Amino acid sequence: MSATTEVLDLSAFDQHAGNAGEPAPPTGRQVAVVGAGVAGMACAIRLALLGNGVVLYEARSRERMLETPPADLSERESFERMVAQGRIRCEYGRKLGLNLALADLHLWHDAVFLGVGLASSRVLALSGSAPAGLFDAGQRVAAVQALDDLLALPVPQRAIVIGASRGAVGMAARLKQLGAQDVTLALRHALAPDGREEEVARACFVRVRGWVAPLEVLRDERGAVETVRFEQTRMLGGRVVDTGGFTEIAAHAVFKAVGRAAGPELDPLVPGQSREGDRIEVDGRFRTALPGIYAGGDCVAPRLEATQARRHGLQAAQAIHADLLA
């Protein structure tokens, strides 16, 4: 799945309503757009022109945002016109993961577009991308909360990284460097005692906890991660097997770094997880693994040019609009 697969044809739509055109009649739908960067701005304007109500949530203050010269002056003018007409409502100083929760946005709006740029995908990079196909509709709220956990800023005080790869060790070390006080690397077997990974973990004061397999994440009454429950493992006949003993490790966040090839037997918390590096994973219509949540711009494909990020925003808006009216 890739956002770079440009499956949406905008040409017919552009004739009907470009960003300077007259807005379509109201659809009665409301979409949250997070991030007033290139992708978010384009998405918000286009959604509003299509007749949808838009609430734009931006981490910066309005003053800070206006200090940044617009990539496209006419787009900034369209945006201000939409705001004046009440078609776009702006909430500044609202930072997803800090004073804004994805689960709430999901409840308040018919759809959510994430255009948070590189800043948050850096955090997502620590935790792996949103796992495609992991959650079914019945687990929707849990899934949204899981993505909130991934976006949560600042760095959690107590974290668990699950995995034994070099990437997992690097992730644990980076969490420590970013200020996490207590980071545990949990793995089903032991790290090679004289290997480079062990050296890095020790140098960064990462606690290594071998011979445990994750079973479930326990949450407090507010849904925040509290503890991870593990089954103890051991080696038997050259294979790692469960012992039937259990243990729990307290944590504010859990980062899974079990790699693309990992199946349920390696990581029971994330059956079928796929991981594609430092970005939110989306399909060709900018849909994340979570129903009703879309993403585009640098947070799905880092180091885009501004024109590409803008196109993401426009295409995502069209996809969201089509899905809402389907």
Ligand SMILES: Cc1cc2nc3c(=O)[nH]c(=O)nc-3n(C[C@H](O)[C@H](O)[C@H](O)COP(=O)(O)OP(=O)(O)OC[C@H]3O[C@@H](n4cnc5c(N)ncnc54)[C@H](O)[C@@H]3O)c2cc1C
């Ligand atoms: C140094 C530099 C130079 C560049 N030069 C060029 C160039 O010359 N030409 C070119 O075409 N491209 C250039 N680019 C690339 C271009 O800037 C990006 O493609 C484009 O900005 C990506 O748009 P975006 O909307 O995805 O992210 P951004 O434009 O980064 O917007 C993200 C928005 O989300 C907000 N945000 C972030 N986190 C949160 C959160 N948790 N909650 C709420 N809001 C949040 C941010 O405040 C920001 O407003 C450059 C990029 C960089 C870093």
